[in-house]
Amino acid sequence: EVQLVESGGGLVQPGRSLRLSCTASGFTFGDYAMSWLRQAPGKGLEWVGFIRSKDHGGTTEYAASVKGRFTISRDDSKSIAYLQMNSLKTEDTAVYYCTRDLLILGPTGYYYYMDVWGRGTAVTVSS
């Protein structure tokens, strides 16, 4: 069974750091891109960032709201994707989800879409 499990959430003070993990099972982790998303309490979904597979360069993309503060990395030997969050702000309070991203051929080239989601881990930034 394909499964993603996020961990590492909790209560943290503004300005501090936190690292989230997304542990994958049931598929060959290294073959896939991965994303992180978040959902603030009572709000909609917000994409946070993305990391390509090593075969496609292992490069990353970020939302403007987190660029320069958050870093996504991956350890294919452990089947884990990480979200390193620095200089946390109260507005970063949310449930954080990771997704497996499938590469598909569209009418104008190759694109990724999110096909499997984890259950999420809650992050609260408060003093």
Add this chain to the structure above:
Amino acid sequence: DIQMAQSPSSLSASVGDRVTITCRASQGISNHLAWFQQKPGKAPKSLIYAASSLQSGVPSKFSGSGSGTDFTLTISTLQPEDFATYYCQQYKNFPWTFGQGTKVEIK
């Protein structure tokens, strides 16, 4: 950034009803659109990708259509388990962006 606008933001419907949700992109995205379902307290679930392709395991009562800027999600016969919030999302360009969601409630 590409803005996604869903309508309506909420709707009330009865079991057995046919429900349609629309999503509009601020610029053309070809068919690079996905739909997700989220139930309260749960993670989102993938329903449709490439505007009209059903994710594996998703029942055929869900269907999607559209291309360019205008898209629709249709639930052919609403069942109790379908009451949830539905989001559209474009994946043509980074940053990936979502509609604000449509909450489908029981009438």
